[in-house]
Amino acid sequence: MQSIIKHKSRPEGPFETQDRGHKFGAASEEMSRFLDFIEQLDQESAQALSIKTGYAETQLFVALLRNHLEGKLTTSSSLAQSSGLTYGTAIRAINDIESRGLIMRRARTVTGKSFSLHPSEKLIQEWQEYARRVHSLIGSTIGLSVPGRGSDYFYGSSYQRGNVINPPSVLSSKLQLQKGLRVLVHADPTFLAMHVLKKQFESIFGVPIQSRALSIDRLRDEIIKNAKSESSSYDIIACDLPWFGEMAQQGRFMPIDELIEKTDFDTSDFHPEAIASARYKGRQYGIPVQTTPDLLVCRRDILNEFGLDAPRTIEDTLEVAKTFHSRARNMSGIAWNAARGTPLGHSFLFSMAAFGQPAINLRRTTSGFDGGNVEGENFRPMFNTLAARQSAVYLRELLNFSPSNILSMSWYERARAYADGEVGMAYCATLLAPMFELNPESPAHGVTEYLPHPAGSNAKTVAPLGGYALAIPANISPDRIGPIWTALASLSSAQAIKLYIENGSLVSPRFSVSMDPEVSKISPVISKVDEMARFGVLQMWPRPPVPEISDIIAIVGEEMHDMLVGAKTIDAALANSQNRADALMRSRGHY
Numbered sequence: 001m002q003s004i005i006k007h008k009s010r011p012e013g014p015f016e017t018q019d020r021g022h023k024f025g026a027a028s029e030e031m032s033r034f035l036d037f038i039e040q041l042d043q044e045s046a047q048a049l050s051i052k053t054g055y056a057e058t059q060l061f062v063a064l065l066r067n068h069l070e071g072k073l074t075t076s077s078s079l080a081q082s083s084g085l086t087y088g089t090a091i092r093a094i095n096d097i098e099s100r101g102l103i104m105r106r107a108r109t110v111t112g113k114s115f116s117l118h119p120s121e122k123l124i125q126e127w128q129e130y131a132r133r134v135h136s137l138i139g140s141t142i143g144l145s146v147p148g149r150g151s152d153y154f155y156g157s158s159y160q161r162g163n164v165i166n167p168p169s170v171l172s173s174k175l176q177l178q179k180g181l182r183v184l185v186h187a188d189p190t191f192l193a194m195h196v197l198k199k200q201f202e203s204i205f206g207v208p209i210q211s212r213a214l215s216i217d218r219l220r221d222e223i224i225k226n227a228k229s230e231s232s233s234y235d236i237i238a239c240d241l242p243w244f245g246e247m248a249q250q251g252r253f254m255p256i257d258e259l260i261e262k263t264d265f266d267t268s269d270f271h272p273e274a275i276a277s278a279r280y281k282g283r284q285y286g287i288p289v290q291t292t293p294d295l296l297v298c299r300r301d302i303l304n305e306f307g308l309d310a311p312r313t314i315e316d317t318l319e320v321a322k323t324f325h326s327r328a329r330n331m332s333g334i335a336w337n338a339a340r341g342t343p344l345g346h347s348f349l350f351s352m353a354a355f356g357q358p359a360i361n362l363r364r365t366t367s368g369f370d371g372g373n374v375e376g377e378n379f380r381p382m383f384n385t386l387a388a389r390q391s392a393v394y395l396r397e398l399l400n401f402s403p404s405n406i407l408s409m410s411w412y413e414r415a416r417a418y419a420d421g422e423v424g425m426a427y428c429a430t431l432l433a434p435m436f437e438l439n440p441e442s443p444a445h446g447v448t449e450y451l452p453h454p455a456g457s458n459a460k461t462v463a464p465l466g467g468y469a470l471a472i473p474a475n476i477s478p479d480r481i482g483p484i485w486t487a488l489a490s491l492s493s494a495q496a497i498k499l500y501i502e503n504g505s506l507v508s509p510r511f512s513v514s515m516d517p518e519v520s521k522i523s524p525v526i527s528k529v530d531e532m533a534r535f536g537v538l539q540m541w542p543r544p545p546v547p548e549i550s551d552i553i554a555i556v557g558e559e560m561h562d563m564l565v566g567a568k569t570i571d572a573a574l575a576n577s578q579n580r581a582d583a584l585m586r587s588r589g590h591y
Contacts, residue, residue, distance in 0.1 A: 246548070293452075
């Protein structure tokens, strides 16, 4: 279905995929196979599609589907004009197709006199199956492959991994939202893809969409500012998963349990840690739209050059970083978040997790720690522990193999350094993987190893969970809640997540999307994260969604930065972190 979804750049014809120097028809066998293809294509068309003989309906279907996927308006008149049939014949054909449940008519006005035409879910499913059959026929009859896809793509082993997810169909009636849908999101590849698909979602919802994208710090400030208004300026807000404790406690988002139950919304397809991160005190406040763990990315080609294995422990990481660090190569060993405050605070919490210790005194479980049920002594900071000291020592040692500007480096800069070949390794959130995974010009393209954070002694490897979930502001007008929930469910659906990935995102919070054979072919990082989720490596406890987590991250990020620049000793920085975080927790009455 890739060729149908991305029809703006038309796919090559079946004969254009072969070697341009080869002359088709040079052998009678090839001509015979071509004739087989034509014959079987006609048979598959009749079997797979509800096409009535007597006049050609194919052009009507193609125009209708193309407009749907481009978010363009289709009316009876415009569809008739694109059919190549006389107007009267085309209108009769359209009415007949509609009577077979293949076209859906949706009112554009209150009176219902003006309406738009859309492909029904049945029609979309039929053409998804048709595309699969045609691709298979091309390979089996004339021996041609689809560019970028292996020969097992259809009917083969990869197809058995999961079901192909259809593009989303339009809502049966447009959303009753005066002035349209208002969305506040984070400025990252997933929400950039959502913006690219804006016209299509406007067609699906039947209303205009106003979207505002902000950097992470500005996004948090805007959420807080919006919550103080009498009436929300936004209908849907994308919230960083660790913020949900704070946002729920402060009453900035509305709980959505009743909406989930009332509409039978299935949450079982989401990564458990992701859905749990948008929950607070047993109530659900958001639906994940991306799962983006922080991983260690490493250049496999350079590892092979030196005969090294991918690092699995802290000691391995330091050794590989030392080996990669070379003036002759003009390459540093590793990049990571070391800018003062929030960036470095994340690095320190994730480093503590690598040594087997959360930042607060969470209850231990068989799979790690319980970051979802936190009370009393569980809130006590843990910066006076051996793991905290080991983390500080580790980060100080990493300075020796890091770029000269490491102490001002944060999320984007570390990913850019890796994508540009300036470093051989990086701690990197997967939402930024498109910078090298989808860029053939990057030295890291196609040679990146994706690893959970290497572990310290006697600890397990862990992939700290990150990502965003969509939430509804608590101060939204009650009459908008129903339509907003419909939109939120659609924007976080498997069909929508797949569309984001096909338009530049590489993150998925849903098992079904990661298992889709078309999705898994796009990048190995998608399946890698899915595997981590299935085997319990993906964890939220390194950055638990408690109300004070943002403040704790900022505190430790300030103290550790003072330590790294030499203004404080490790002991002083840890003691200050413990005392400041402890005072914060006491002021909130946690213990």
